[in-house]
Amino acid sequence: MQYTLLITGSPYQTKACHTALRFAKAALKKYPESIRGVFFYEDAVLIGNNLSQPPRDEINLLKEWQSLSEQHNTPLYLCIAAAVRRGILSESESKRYESKQHSLADHFQLEGLGTLIDLMNSTNKVIQFR
Amino acid sequence: MTHTLIHLSSSPYSSLSCKEGLDLALVLATFEQPVDLCLSGAALALLVSNQAPLPEHGKNLHKLLDGLEMYDIENIYIEAGKLEIESGKAWSGVTELDKAQWAKLFSNYQQVFRF
Amino acid sequence: MLDEEGYLLNLDDWTPELANQLASELEIELTDAHWEIIHLLRDFYQAFEVSPAMRPLVKAVSKKLGAEKGRSIYLMSLFPGSPPKLAAKIAGLPKPANCI
Numbered sequence: 001m002q003y004t005l006l007i008t009g010s011p012y013q014t015k016a017c018h019t020a021l022r023f024a025k026a027a028l029k030k031y032p033e034s035i036r037g038v039f040f041y042e043d044a045v046l047i048g049n050n051l052s053q054p055p056r057d058e059i060n061l062l063k064e065w066q067s068l069s070e071q072h073n074t075p076l077y078l079c080i081a082a083a084v085r086r087g088i089l090s091e092s093e094s095k096r097y098e099s100k101q102h103s104l105a106d107h108f109q110l111e112g113l114g115t116l117i118d119l120m121n122s123t124n125k126v127i128q129f130r
Numbered sequence: 131m132t133h134t135l136i137h138l139s140s141s142p143y144s145s146l147s148c149k150e151g152l153d154l155a156l157v158l159a160t161f162e163q164p165v166d167l168c169l170s171g172a173a174l175a176l177l178v179s180n181q182a183p184l185p186e187h188g189k190n191l192h193k194l195l196d197g198l199e200m201y202d203i204e205n206i207y208i209e210a211g212k213l214e215i216e217s218g219k220a221w222s223g224v225t226e227l228d229k230a231q232w233a234k235l236f237s238n239y240q241q242v243f244r245f
Numbered sequence: 246m247l248d249e250e251g252y253l254l255n256l257d258d259w260t261p262e263l264a265n266q267l268a269s270e271l272e273i274e275l276t277d278a279h280w281e282i283i284h285l286l287r288d289f290y291q292a293f294e295v296s297p298a299m300r301p302l303v304k305a306v307s308k309k310l311g312a313e314k315g316r317s318i319y320l321m322s323l324f325p326g327s328p329p330k331l332a333a334k335i336a337g338l339p340k341p342a343n344c345i
Contacts, residue, residue, distance in 0.1 A: 006243065008150075042150050042245070081342060082150060096249055113157040120132055120163075120241065128243055153342060160298045189294050197293030200301035200308075 002036045003027065004119040004126045010043030011061055016129040017047050021064055023127070028072050036123045037075045038065075039116045040108075044129075045083040048076070050105040062105055069107040080110040134158055134165045135239040141172035143187045148173055151245025152194060159201035166205040167198075168235060169224075174213050177220045195221050207235060251334050259337030268335045275335070279323050285309055286336040296333050296341040 005024060009016025020038070027034045040047055047062060054060050069076050084093055087103060090110050094102035104110065120126050136155045140147035158165040169176060181192045198206065210226040227235060236242055248254055251271075253263075264283060268275045275283075289297055289305055297305060299317060307315020320328035329341045 008243075008245070041154070042147065081153070098249065113154055114161060116154075117158060117161050117163060120134075126241055126243075130244060156295065156298075156301075157342070160300055162300070191294075193292060193294050197289070197295065197301070200289075200293075200297065200304045202300075202304070 001031070001034060001125070002123040003034055004036050004116075004123045005038045006116065006126050006128045007038065007040050007044040007047075007130075008042040008128060009130045011047045013043065014130065017044060017061055017065070018059070020127075020129040021061065021068065023129075024068060024074070028068070028074070032072065035072070035074050037077060037115075037119045039077045039079070039111075039119060041079045041082055041113075041116070043086070045078045045086055045088055048078045048083060048088050048105050048108040050103050066105065066107045076108045077111045077115055078104075078108050079116070080112055083110055132163065132240040133238070134163060134241040134243065135236065136165060136167050137236075137242055137244040138167065138169045138173035138176065139171045140245060142176045142191050143183060144172075146188070147245040148176060148191055149189065151243070152191060154243065154245075155198075155203060156201055159203050165203055166207065166239070167203060168207040170209065170212065174208065177208075177213060177224065178215060179219050179221065192221065195223060198223075207232070250340065252340050253334075253337040256337055256339070264335050264337065267337075271331060271334065273324070273331070273335070279335075281310060281314075282306065282320065282323060282328075282332055283336045286332050286338060290336075290338050296338045297329060298341045299327075299329050302329050302332075 005020050007016050007020045011017040024035050024038065047065060052062060065076060068074060078088060084097070089097065089099060089102045090104040091102045093110060094100070136151050138148050138151050142148040155165050155167060176191055176195070178192070181190055183190050206224045207227050208224050209232040210228050213220060246254060246258060253259060265275055268279070273279070285306060303315055303317055303320065306320065317328070324331040333339070333341055
């Protein structure tokens with residue numbers, strides 16, 4: 001059984017990214033190959049902002065996702081349209097928009113919604129966290 | 131092939147949710163994935179005719195409703211009686227489902243995404 | 246005036262003369278057949294507030310100009326490569342989202 005996780009809830013207004021992280025950890029612990037990919041859409045793309053600095057006595061959600069991705073080789077995709085609109089730009093996107101800054105965190109990739117559809121069609125189930 | 135239902139329940143102008151839900155529906159359709167829509171709650175406001183949003187409100191999503199057929203999105207469901215507007219003052223392309231059909235709707239799809 | 250990919254930055258800047266100029270930079274000479282599609286695209290955007298990808302474009306052309314023209318081969322012959330992208334550039338519309 002392979003899952004795709006679709007996360008749409010903002011990391012600040014909702015616990016979608018937190019709950020999905022717990023789900024992913026639990027699933028991967030039991031079945032190492034069980035998460036095919038994680039796709040962030042809507043405000044959930046804000047998770048990929050490399051400049052965010054949570055208070056030191058709170059969970060660093062970005063780091064948590066990054067280490068999960070590193071440990072399990074789980075790809076983390078941000079919807080490119082949703083991300084760029086919200087100021088999450090990779091180096092190449094920032095060149096394209098003639099911006100001096102880029103803000104995309106390591107281990108995250110900007111992809112079109114077509115990637116979500118590929119994931120949808122190659123896994124048994126998509127679970128949305130909102 | 132997986133059949134997807136996009137369920138819009140957010141207010142069309144108080145966040146980007148409706149817009150981004152519709153964007154996903156259009157992309158699914160563009161990739162030839164069968165997709166239906168259903169609307170409930172605050173999202174029903176999308177159906178009201180004569181909308182004239184300012185740029186500050188966001189794009190006129192009501193206009194897209196007429197374009198859905200170009201994407202072969204032909205089923206847009208609502209629950210009967212929930213749209214409290216007289217007919218003629220709302221978009222006419224919706225299919226109304228009774229309570230039982232509405233409840234059953236969500237189990238007809240491999241995927242339901244809510245916005 | 247144009248972004249890095251060649252789309253018009255301000256949609257209000259569009260004029261038919263500009264379309265001719267943009268087209269010639271893309272090595273396309275606009276004929277009546279091209280204009281028919283450009284106007285259809287602009288009407289599509291006006292009506293629905295989205296730039297169509299290939300499938301909806303083909304369907305819209307087929308509905309308005311007949312099945313003979315509503316085929317991707319026909320659109321490819323006018324706007325080689327990616328008809329939705331190329332035609333959107335010339336018609337002064339935003340880049341079609343998730344265009345394949």
